Amino acid sequence: MGSCSVFCQQPDGLYKKEFTEAEKVKLVDQMTNKLRRKFGQGSVSEIMVLREALQMQPTNADLWREIGIPYGKRGMAAEFYENYGKAAKYDPLNWQGWRGYMYLYFYRDYERAIADFDSLDKLTPNFVDYPQSTSVHFMRAVCYLQLGQYQKALSFWDLHIEEELRNSSEDYIDPRTWLFKGITYLKMDDIVKAKENIDRGLKNVPGNADLLLWSAKLAYQNKEYKKAQIQLEKAQARFSEGYNNYRPYVEEFYQMYQSDIDELKNEILSLE
């Protein structure tokens, strides 16, 4: 069976299927469905399928987010910024809040995070967004706390609490709210209000190791050494059981460590 070079006229035309715009929309959705689970996030196969999908919809924000997120998780800041930035650019309503979350927790870039949350607020007036299941009020409060703008932080703690109480009861509010609000007051040297919030947190979540530790710290500061010791022992017990604040991927703000418990314990012991 010979090939045809000169004498045969077989066409060289190769097949290529053309998809309608409606079909492309469906295909892109199908390509991203279970993609991470099938090939692994950030794998070469995942990247290839995402690139295929991007050829059909170059401004699909979900695709850019999928491309950008493994860079953010693996310490590659410039690539994260470029790719996730496109997600926020093409669909700010859905991805600007999530990018703000990344700026806050992964890069501790408080100004950029606030800018994203403020911008999202303008897109969704009279609605409180919860990107990554975290309130934009809560996250702005953390940002302002870290920037040393305590009054602004307090205003956002209050907005967050007000919003949470609109939809549920106080015992459902994340204990970090009370902890961070208490720390905000402590930074303003208002020990009374700091204690008020730590106690309120403990009323709702009595077994939270972080709240117990800070309760111990405040008691110590107030020269209530017996109480400090009791709270510290409870904090140690709960910490040993894993009931402390933590986050996946990154350190939580004001995360507690065994050394924090040991340090306060030594200070209390030194008084005996």
Added chain:
Amino acid sequence: MKIIQLFSLIILLNGCQTSKLNLGVAKDFLPNNKHLQEGIVNKYYLHHKKHDSPDIDTHIVYESYQIKNDNLLHQRFNPDYRLTVSREFSYQQNQTILLNETYYSKKDTFPAKISKPIQKDWVAQRTRSENTIQYNEGWEYETITQQERNVDTIFLNRNSKLFEGEIFTIGSNGIDTNKRNYRFKKIYTQNLGLSYAEDVDSVQIHWMELVEQIPMKMFNRLARHNLQRVGYINPNEAIDKDSDFEICTEDDYINDYYNGGAVPIYKGGKKAIWNIVNQQLNTENLSNESGYLTFRFVVNCKGEMGRIITEEADLNFKNKIFNEATTTNFYNILKEMKDWIPVKIKDNNVNAYFYLTFKLKDGELIELLP
């Protein structure tokens, strides 16, 4: 002139490739001879849906055809262009005969034992093939393919051949058994080869549609993409490439630090890292630097750290290069840190990629990340 004509004829005859492969009836439903000689790759979208769900997931599969040693080599590739299956066929009396079949994972090769090799009959309605593959951990899969009918049809406005039948697979490791049987449909189309395939069982359906044909040369070029998973570190490009660091060889796959769940990556957490950094950092080396100086590295199953590289960006997330004194200072601090906690997955310590970012602003270290 006669010499020129003779020379031209010789060139022409040499250019005509001949093969002893007689495709018979199949010739009308496979890629044309030129494409088979040079190699042609079909790109498919492979769809999957469970009957009890409206969701469809889709990805890419490539299958190549090329005549090699007077047989037809047919290979399948993943979206990352990695070879997953290789089959060699001969064609005799309008039958496709499977000569050999091999499955490839990232690390292993699994050749099939073929007991009944007639994969297809392009004229008769029925045929049957059987093969067995032994995988790792004692698993053996027997596959029986029963062609029940073939029918001439029109597909994509071209002459086509539809095959239908049933496939039975029985897998066993001596303790457990997996059985699956499903109906299949395959359509072979003039100049295209396999243009559509489908398999259905009681739980789900897979179907594959041809979306593009790619010349083999172009496919091979695409396959040499050099792309690696996000975060891959080339050991030859590591700052410490001449060190004794080794990953654990039992499983040379490298996870990421967060795959083991939310646990501290260093003994004592970030507080301990701050203590080390504060003791050892020479702030005079920081100049007026600002940005994210990230060290990425591997922590092996023993908690040893190595394969270090840097990622360097300014505070606006643009790539930059930190001055050498700054990078060296932090690198030296990193090298002295010995209490990394290996990632644990299913109670086993594994290799994992970690990172530590020193965030600087105007010559001051303001954050350690993550």
